[in-house]
Amino acid sequence: MESLRARVMFSKLIPEAVNPDENGEGVFYLRSPKETTLKPGEETLIDTGLRFYIPPGIAPLLSEASPVQPYHLARPHEWVDTFGGGFKPVLRLYNDARDPLVLRKGEHLASLRFFPLITAPLVAIKNDVECN
Numbered sequence: 001m002e003s004l005r006a007r008v009m010f011s012k013l014i015p016e017a018v019n020p021d022e023n024g025e026g027v028f029y030l031r032s033p034k035e036t037t038l039k040p041g042e043e044t045l046i047d048t049g050l051r052f053y054i055p056p057g058i059a060p061l062l063s064e065a066s067p068v069q070p071y072h073l074a075r076p077h078e079w080v081d082t083f084g085g086g087f088k089p090v091l092r093l094y095n096d097a098r099d100p101l102v103l104r105k106g107e108h109l110a111s112l113r114f115f116p117l118i119t120a121p122l123v124a125i126k127n128d129v130e131c132n
Contacts, residue, residue: 008114009053013088017049018106028112029065030089036103038095046093046109051086059117062089065108 010020018031033049054060091110095101103109 006055006058006114006116008055008058009086011051011053011086012049013051014049016105020050020112026113029108030062030091030110030112032103032105032107032109035105038093038101038103040095040098040100043092043094046091046103048089048091048109051088053086054114057117058114060087060089061113061115062091063111063113065110 012019014033016033018033020028020030022028030048030050032046036044036046038044052060089110089112093103093109
């Protein structure tokens with residue numbers, strides 16, 4: 001299956017922001033721009049310091065860096081409109097551990113992928129038989 005190619009651009013909004021790196025399969029790693037400490041049970045917002053210019057017809061998807069980490073991405077994530085064009089991801093992280101967690105600058109916090117949007121009509125049915 002041939003992959004669709006689109007051009008998604010990004011810029012740094014703060015000097016400390018870490019450029020996303022790709023794993024070779026279209027997954028981009030978003031990294032912490034600074035060191036942050038989370039207490040047990042604490043939730044915090046981390047601004048990546050990046051702005052993405054996403055073309056029409058493309059949707060971003062954020063996912064956890066790893067399911068075995070002592071923290072996870074809480075919902076909802078935020079894609080903040082920068083009003084200068086583009087959007088910036090703000091990650092909501094929650095510490096599941098019993099101990100304080102130190103997130104170091106450059107630590108992989110989330111993975112970012114881009115998918116094409118497909119428009120399709122939504123049709124109401126009365127029962128499952130109509131699906132066939």
